[in-house]
Amino acid sequence: MIIKSLELKNYRNYDELSMNFASGTNLLYGDNAQGKTNILESIYLSATTKSHRGNKDRELIKFEENEAHIRIHFEKQGIDHQLDMHLKKNKAKGVAIDRIPIRRSSDLLGQIPVILFSPEDLKIVKSGPSERRKFLDIELSQMERLYLYQLTNYNKILVQRNNLLKQIRFQNNLIETLEAWDIQLVKYGSEVIKYREKFIKHLGEVCQKIHNKLTGGKEKILLEYDRDVGYDSYLTELAKKRQKDLKYSTTTVGPHRDDISFIVNGIDIRKYGSQGQQRTAALSLKLAQIQLMREVMKESPILLLDDVLSELDSNRKTYLLESIKDTQTIITCTGLDEFISKHLPIQRMFQIKAGKIVKEN
Secondary structure (H helix, E strand, O other): OEEEEEEEEEEOOEEEEEEEOOOOEEEEEOOOOOOHHHHHHHHHHHHHOOOOOOOOHHHHEOOOOOEEEEEEEEEEOOEEEEEEEEEEOOOOOEEEEOOEEOOOHHHHOOOOOEEEEOHHHHHOOOOOHHHHHHHHHHHHHHHOHHHHHHHHHHHHHHHHHHHHHHHHOOOHHHHHHHHHHHHHHHHHHHHHHHHHHHHHHHHHHHHHHHHHHHOOOOOOEEEEEEOOOOOOOHHHHHHHOHHHHHHHOOOOOOHHHOEEEEEEOOEEHHHHOOHHHHHHHHHHHHHHHHHHHHHHHOOOOEEEEEOOHHHOOHHHHHHHHHHOOOOOEEEEEOOOHHHHHOOOOOOEEEEEEOOEEEEEO
16 A cells, blocks of 8 residues: 555645655655644545644645645555545545545545554654544544444434433423433444454554664553443443433433553553553554554554654564554654664655745755
8 A cells, every 4th residue: 555646726825736755664754833743634634534733625725726636646456546635625525546436534544554643643652542542543543434324324414413411401302312312322332342442452452562662661551441331231331220310411422432551561551551661652652553553454554654753662662663664654754864874765755845845856
């Protein structure tokens, strides 16, 4: 799996951009706030339908323009494909694969398997549970189409149930309809739990081996799935919390409250780990993602490294770069000195300045 080329029009600070990528390591360098991350964001958006920075579509369109366009030529299993995405200020985005429009943006997931690693990801261990659930959902949705289906339906029913809880405060007779929504919520929520349970078990096994190498065998890491509720007792627990749900007009039990624990040598490093331990765990997690995606999808994902190397010490940096030799990687950084001094293999370099490529090697 490789991205051959990227074209942007009216995207962020780019009027127009056209660039061809090497199949190995590609380096985007330049001062801060020149548009390097915008390039990675456009690729991530095209692969997952969402900006990793949480921006809405209209915020990605160049100032004073009404729409933006992203085009990616990529090769998958030896076959060339073209992805087009139109972003519009007042309409839903339009997406086409090989010039054939797709009905739902969610159908895009898995077309271009991608993993993005940014300085914010180094904080995933100590961030709130919502960040870890977001990580779970994005990675699983790229690898398992049925998970995406179950999750989408669960989220829709969750919203509808919460709306009903609010209405019941003013129309008590509606409480009789709550049981029907509960059954649907449990139906899809139980499948979400099963997929997450299996994924975290597999991810944890891979992560443990990588973490062992990173720490020279000094630390043992365990990933634990903190289920808010078990699928076998879900309906019962939902019934128990009904009065609480009615009181607060929100659903207080379910996989939308799940979390992941990182246990290192018996200690929960989310709360009690050092910054070094948390960063090592985050790096192990990202490297495990790459390996797991290769196993499940039978191809390497595209790896996007957004200025993350400057946040890692020499040993972790070396380990990361050694681990991605067979993966197409696009890296952003501010300078070339370290890459030159360590003779790191870079196949193509682009200097970015004010939304333009000013130098290419």
